[in-house]
Amino acid sequence: MPARARAVDDCAPDLLLPRLVHLDDLPELRRHLDGLARIRRRPGPDASARSTAALVALLLEIHAQAARAAGDLPALMDRRVHDVVEWLARHPTRRLDLHAAAASAELSADQFSRLFRRETGQSFRAYQVTVRIDRARELLAESGMTVSQVAKALGYADHRLFVRQFKARTGTAPGIWKRSA
Template sequence: MTHSPVLAKPVALELHSPPTFWRCEPSWSWVSPPQHDHLLWCVLDGIGRLELNGRTRELGPGVCAVFAPGDAPTASHDPRRRLLVFGMHFAVDPQGVVPATRWAEVQDRVLLGALARSSDTAYRRGDPLGRRQAELCLEQLLGLIWDAAHSPQPSATDTAVQEVAQAIRQDPSRDWSVAEMAAQALLSRAQFTRRFVAQHGTSPAQYLIQARVERAHQLLTETAMTVTQVAAALGYTDVAYFSRQYKFRTGSSPSQTR
């Protein structure tokens, strides 16, 4: 399917009805009349099938659709694995750009569910701020769908490599080794290094140094720790070596930053 942009530029969105969750009944099927506004439709659980304009999409957790006025989708599901759907009817400022229809699968289902719940909770407070918070959640949900449709879906291996990189950024002081990183990603050392360089443009060892330097800069500017204390905290036994790496990557010495 050829995807069109959900949002080509910032737009003003206005909710037309409360955000809604529903667990479809075993005998449920959907034959929609032409939509009178836009509808965000997200599957949070279950299995089914969606049809629109002669195109069919298998439904499962994370699959989301954005319907436009005039669309008349139909859907069904497996009664043994009933669909749990989240929906939001909304209007778009005339200057906004939303395609006639599109769908995509959002991989971050935890975030998808959290945004759905947050919009529901905020809207049901019944005050203007809650309504605005719900509309902001809607904008974020549309952004997630945009990313899912226009970004290549990572393989399980690429995801594992990315998780290692995230762990390095979160804990750069750890005594990391490339062999340990590769084992965590379930790859050989050579395979891991090739994948890591392809994703991040640098070797795992250089990525670790950069993460340590960035954390050092944060500690030097946001705490009262001395240069020696920062170096030790990040696993350096040689303060001079730490200072050289820091200056090479930042252009300033740790003491100048401190």
């Protein structure tokens, strides 16, 4: 066996991932990968350090998810809320009614609303808006879409509502955000 292979086998076994890992928070992993890709597309004097930091964050997330799947770490969020949060992350353009979200969690709307706020720190509606505005920031920074096109792509029928919500969450108008990105 080569010396390098023995060195890996001799290191602390609790630091090694199992050969097969169940990753349950794919949107979080995608966020890390997208961040790494952004750094690679826009190199700068600190790109190497930022790439290393982003890669370490990705690896830590993979280890954390593997540990949670193995039961070594407690779940970070109630599974019923997590499932809805994951759906919202995958579908930022679609509206999800509180009653439908509650039904998917097999809770009443009031119970789900309380649980959602306790787990996320935001109301269900505020969280939906946050997800949409986060996606809007990505689209404004990385696509050639106009503010109106982004608003429409995210399901806003009223462009002014989008601008108000964007400014309330970011402190900046979307047009200014786009120019500074």
